[in-house]
Amino acid sequence: xxxxxxxxxxxxxxxxxxxxxHDRGAKVVARALRDAGMEVIYAGLRQTxxxxxxxxxxxxxxxxGLSILSGAHMALFPRVLxxxxxxxxxxxxxxxxxxxxxxxxxxxxxxxxxxxxGPGTTLEEIVTTARHLARGAx
Amino acid sequence: MTxxxxxxxxxxxxxxxxRRALARAISAVENGDPTALPIVRALYxxxxxxxxxxxxxxxxxxxxxxxxxxxxxxxxxxRTVGVVAVDPSSPFSGGSVLGDRIRLERDAADAGIYxxxxxxxxxxxxxxxxxxxxxxxxxxxxxxxxxxETVGSGQVDVAxxxxxxxSVVVVVPHxxxxxxxxKAGLFEIADVFCVNKADLxxxxxxxxxxxxxxxxxxxxxxxxxxxxxxxxxASTGLPELWAAIEKHExxxxxxxxxxELERRRLVHEVVGLVRDRxxxxxxxxxxxxxxLRRLLDRVxxxxxxxxxxxxxxxxGRRRVAxxx
Numbered sequence: 001x002x003x004x005x006x007x008x009x010x011x012x013x014x015x016x017x018x019x020x021x022h023d024r025g026a027k028v029v030a031r032a033l034r035d036a037g038m039e040v041i042y043a044g045l046r047q048t049x050x051x052x053x054x055x056x057x058x059x060x061x062x063x064x065g066l067s068i069l070s071g072a073h074m075a076l077f078p079r080v081l082x083x084x085x086x087x088x089x090x091x092x093x094x095x096x097x098x099x100x101x102x103x104x105x106x107x108x109x110x111x112x113x114x115x116x117x118g119p120g121t122t123l124e125e126i127v128t129t130a131r132h133l134a135r136g137a138x
Numbered sequence: 139m140t141x142x143x144x145x146x147x148x149x150x151x152x153x154x155x156x157r158r159a160l161a162r163a164i165s166a167v168e169n170g171d172p173t174a175l176p177i178v179r180a181l182y183x184x185x186x187x188x189x190x191x192x193x194x195x196x197x198x199x200x201x202x203x204x205x206x207x208x209x210x211x212x213x214x215x216x217r218t219v220g221v222v223a224v225d226p227s228s229p230f231s232g233g234s235v236l237g238d239r240i241r242l243e244r245d246a247a248d249a250g251i252y253x254x255x256x257x258x259x260x261x262x263x264x265x266x267x268x269x270x271x272x273x274x275x276x277x278x279x280x281x282x283x284x285x286x287e288t289v290g291s292g293q294v295d296v297a298x299x300x301x302x303x304x305s306v307v308v309v310v311p312h313x314x315x316x317x318x319x320x321k322a323g324l325f326e327i328a329d330v331f332c333v334n335k336a337d338l339x340x341x342x343x344x345x346x347x348x349x350x351x352x353x354x355x356x357x358x359x360x361x362x363x364x365x366x367x368x369x370x371x372a373s374t375g376l377p378e379l380w381a382a383i384e385k386h387e388x389x390x391x392x393x394x395x396x397x398e399l400e401r402r403r404l405v406h407e408v409v410g411l412v413r414d415r416x417x418x419x420x421x422x423x424x425x426x427x428x429x430l431r432r433l434l435d436r437v438x439x440x441x442x443x444x445x446x447x448x449x450x451x452x453x454g455r456r457r458v459a460x461x462x
Contacts, residue, residue, distance in 0.1 A: 008168070008169035008171075034228060034233035034235050037228075037232045040235045042235050043239050051244075051246045054246045055253075
């Protein structure tokens, strides 16, 4: 039997906004975060920004991870950030993964996306960053 | 009585329909945070109104899809619905992937639905140790119906009956022969049986096995669990499933069973809470108290047996309690 941990587990929402169906990356990250002791709410494919923000609020997550490979990140990510503000949940850090050109990544970071992971990022790096972001938010 | 003025602000916000307040209170309950206690206590008088329906059954039988279908049906009636969906925590890392939300189809703006994923956090039995209190928060928040989805259950995972007034046991074709249905445990707690994925071959055989079971007397208290064939995929049988659940709820009211069952659940709960408290207390004292350490030494030296030691401890506690 695992004993109750003194610090509650980090809750993280992993979702794929937009219309691409490539969820392998999101699943690999979800699994890695699980293995790092986090509770991962896996919302899956084709989530609208409204659904993502709704889930984040209802699930009271410490962190949101968005995966996107469709190229629509400049439309969808700012919308998620904006809705989080509107729902008074702007303190929840958002990180992103997928195919995001450097120029866009710079702009997204300016808008408030806290970390962006491209191809080749190690799981260790993602887990460490996720933990850091979540604990910083608490 | 708990006056509105003495309610903690979070409790008042929950009653007023504040979703973030509800979400934060649920986390506090899950985490055993001391701030949760006054909230749960203040809201308790407001509970007991929601219909609490449990869906249980082995992994992969379609519980999440059925929950989604029931959510739509309840909303179509104009009633509000809260969902608590439990998935297992890893015995290795303590982490979990909570994937029940993936089946939910909803209008993100619909405030009549609240969906919360929960990790079992080491508890066996199919739900988490704090699921009952989370259900109460949803109840106090005013949801008409609360659906509880258990982890994929095994034969002994029957804790849902401590929480739900109607337990639906979900199976699929080809889970096993009719002798499986005779075995003790999961099949005994069904108020409604649901054979999901009824579009697959073998559904009728599964139904017949359950008919046989029910005819042998699956329940002892005047309710024969109906058997409903559904296909969440083909969208058949779902209104019938909801109707069967409602029929059982009506039976509980008409027969007086609701109060009786609630009483039994509360006895379990209160006894359980005392047991937890005493166990934690004793565990701590066994480490610290030299007299108790000596008692354990004697058990280990085979001078006294464990039951004898327990008797002495219990008698000692009673003396202490009387002195207080």
